[in-house]
Amino acid sequence: MPQDIKDIFDNHINVAKNTFENLKKDIEQTCSLIVKCSTSGKKIILFGNGGSAADAQHIAAEFIGRFVKERRSLPAIALTTDTSALTAISNDYGYDRVFERQVLGLAVAGDVLIGLSTSGNSPNVINALVAGKAIGCITIGLSGRDGGQMNSCCDVNLIVPSDITARVQEMHILIGHIICGAVDDAI
Numbered sequence: 001m002p003q004d005i006k007d008i009f010d011n012h013i014n015v016a017k018n019t020f021e022n023l024k025k026d027i028e029q030t031c032s033l034i035v036k037c038s039t040s041g042k043k044i045i046l047f048g049n050g051g052s053a054a055d056a057q058h059i060a061a062e063f064i065g066r067f068v069k070e071r072r073s074l075p076a077i078a079l080t081t082d083t084s085a086l087t088a089i090s091n092d093y094g095y096d097r098v099f100e101r102q103v104l105g106l107a108v109a110g111d112v113l114i115g116l117s118t119s120g121n122s123p124n125v126i127n128a129l130v131a132g133k134a135i136g137c138i139t140i141g142l143s144g145r146d147g148g149q150m151n152s153c154c155d156v157n158l159i160v161p162s163d164i165t166a167r168v169q170e171m172h173i174l175i176g177h178i179i180c181g182a183v184d185d186a187i
């Protein structure tokens with residue numbers, strides 16, 4: 001095996017270990033918040049750019065469809081899938097407002113917003129979290145590096161301890177699956 005592949009696996013394993021040590025309590029808290037949201041008729045709304053858009057859609061699908069257990073469908077939506085809304089809002093208001101505008105139209109107090117940004121600094125993610133917090137939503141960040149601006153607009157900011165975007169994304173989807181498992185267990 002070429003050495004760099006081994007290095008990538010070693011790095012992934014180290015980041016996973018450090019993520020568990022640093023974030024165990026915050027992940028538990030996040031699971032509790034999302035279980036409460038899912039059992040009280042509120043929605044989970046997810047958004048991010050690039051690979052994080054794919055992660056947002058992946059996690060939303062686990063709720064609206066199913067994860068492992070057969071259970072009722074749970075209200076969850078990714079704000080990254082409606083090309084008419086995405087293009088109209090970007091064209092008319094700017095890409096920085098593409099998620100904010102959808103949050104303003106869809107979110108109500110008590111909904112959980114999950115913003116995914118490995119830098120913690122994507123402006124469209126930050127603007128949506130700030131708008132959601134003002135409405136009374138619970139704001140969760142899935143971030144990396146130093147947590148960026150998500151530190152100031154998230155009730156819980158899960159900062160994966162890595163500066164490498166790919167490693168951070170790999171932990172985000174793991175955390176997403178852990179949350180889905182907690183919801184399955186609770187329902």
Ligand SMILES: O=C(CO)[C@@H](O)[C@H](O)[C@H](O)[C@H](O)COP(=O)(O)O
Nearest residue numbers: 049050051052117118119122165166
């Ligand atoms: O998936 C990847 C890299 O692994 C890319 O598509 C990546 O998500 C994009 O460059 C994003 O625009 C990065 O934004 P962010 O994570 O800093 O918010």
Ligand SMILES: [Zn+2]
Nearest residue numbers: 051165166169
């Ligand atoms: Zn990626």
